[in-house]
Amino acid sequence: MKQDLLSDLELLELTKKGNEFAFSKLFDRYWKDLYRFGFDILHDDDQTKDAVQEVFCRIWINRNKLNVSNPKSYFIKAVKNRVLDQLKLNSFKEYDDQFLIYEPAINHVEEAIEYREINAHILSQLDQLPKKSKEIFFLSRYSNLSNQEIANRLSMSKRTVEWHISEALKRLRKSMQISYTLWLL
Secondary structure, three states: OHHHHOOHHHHHHHHHOOOHHHHHHHHHHHHHHHHHHHHHHHOOHHHHHHHHHHHHHHHHHOHHHOOOOOHHHHHHHHHHHHHHHHHHHHHHHHHHHHHHHHHHHOOOHHHHHHHHHHHHHHHHHHHOOOHHHHHHHHHHHOOOOOHHHHHHHHOOOHHHHHHHHHHHHHHHHHHHHHHHHHHHO
């Protein structure tokens, strides 16, 4: 078939024009590789399938706006970002589940509200970290990976991982001190 011989860029251009068959060809070419890539990070079949499917859905929905010179790299980066977002959501869910376990120990409504406000503040501060620092911090604190495991996963030195975690903790401490001082006032 003629469209089997088309390059990824040609298929993407046809997709941008609404050609569903070209889009289907791109999906067929990359789905397995993107799934394997995502599964290596998430280690969850359903979440990985959902992540890859969501990436392709977004590509189709935003096809008119795509400005891509290397479709393969674009697809991999999109899946990587989606999978990392899913890891973050998993970490938050795990964290929220832990919170629910300990929440009954809080006797007063005011304490529960205060605890939730502090938790929300911490999460908002983590969102303001540079992307790499945030990723390393979440892998360390929420995925419980050792510094060496993080270094191996992200292909960097253990010392660099330690630096990112240290900087993230400094920032959180400083932010919490400022917030606490303002709260006292």
